[in-house]
Amino acid sequence: MSRPTKQSPERGNARTRLLEAARDVVRAKGYAAATVDDLCRAADVTKGAFFHHFASKDALGVAAAEFWNEETTAFFEAAPYHQPADALERILAYVAFRKAIIVGEPPEFTCLAGTMAQEVYASSPDIRDACALSIFGHTATLEADIEAARRERGIAGDWTAASLARHTQAVLQGGFVLAKAGNDPELARESLDHLDRYIRHLFHVAEEDAQ
Amino acid sequence: MSRPTKQSPERGNARTRLLEAARDVVRAKGYAAATVDDLCRAADVTKGAFFHHFASKDALGVAAAEFWNEETTAFFEAAPYHQPADALERILAYVAFRKAIIVGEPPEFTCLAGTMAQEVYASSPDIRDACALSIFGHTATLEADIEAARRERGIAGDWTAASLARHTQAVLQGGFVLAKAGNDPELARESLDHLDRYIRHLFHVAEEDAQ
């Protein structure tokens, strides 16, 4: 593999490979159990490269949460669920899309930010806060569609768009916890079916049978 | 503090204190970040006592998950939400009870099993499985009430009692993740409001305003 040049500093450089390794290894074994040597091995770089790019392991943890945020933001922005002109349809398409991408082993589809935030709550507040930014930043993108759908359809009710957006995240995160505990992706998918049914109820639309 | 005798081996012994310490410390900083010395300090016992009672740190992890399971099982069995004669009322009382006990800092009300299962998914399958037993064992207790409520009220729908029981757990676990990430208990409580509304919808009963 060729040395990265200054013209293309992003392409396959050690920093990016380490962030990708963190993303994958941490989702499987947790942040604290993922040692610096583990991460270097997974990224196929040396310790020198690690501490050249990151001042400490915790600094990598923060950067990994930020990297995860950028990566997922770009991924969901490019996703097809934005296409429907109707806001509620976009919301339901979002839920369907989240369900559709739950494939493979739990570490492949679960959320790095949720895993790390829960684990490092008291031991690394910096990492926790970076994870919170990722989670709650993502809910904000959904909130706009929910608010639009409410207006379009004149929906009342004692709930807010922000709260439903956060609930959607909670169902996802909780589904991931169950999927990891039971080592079964279906546990995450079935909660999204319940969420779909709940949202249709809030907006007074009929359920669809096949999902 | 007096030495425990063979007549009262359970009272305040080192083993129990270590399990309680694990319950509290792990929920705050995660399993891997909780060192044996941390746990001994929190339990006010020595390392000798630790390794007298547990063959390894992982063995303590498994025992802590089992201890958590026993403790929460007893707690929820004794809880008042079982009182209503009507099954649906018991379910809604359960959700209200789960909401009511979300007080204090996140490590005080979040779930040890959920935290550990997510973290040790690949690093300690033994612990993960012990956590799964606790989580899915608890859903089973709720499932009976859901099934009873369905029969009593003749509710159809393409969902099962088992799946709704698991969804309830997912909403709880997800709420805990958000509460830890945002360091705000209200994030867990608000998802339970959505869950309450969803369950009332499934059983065709009106919402109550104040919760």
Next chain:
DNA sequence: TTATACATACCTTTTAGTCGGTATGTGTCA
């Protein structure tokens, strides 16, 4: 010739786990 991006050997602290020892309760037999 200077800055960047590594590589490698090394250092220091922390970590899980060990080991010999002590205190105390318990069963047994004279």
Next chain:
DNA sequence: TGACACATACCGACTAAAAGGTATGTATAA
């Protein structure tokens, strides 16, 4: 009833390995 053997519960210094982090050297690009 007391002496003895034995088991359980615990103590705390020690150890080996693993951990995060450092120091120094080198190749390449600008």
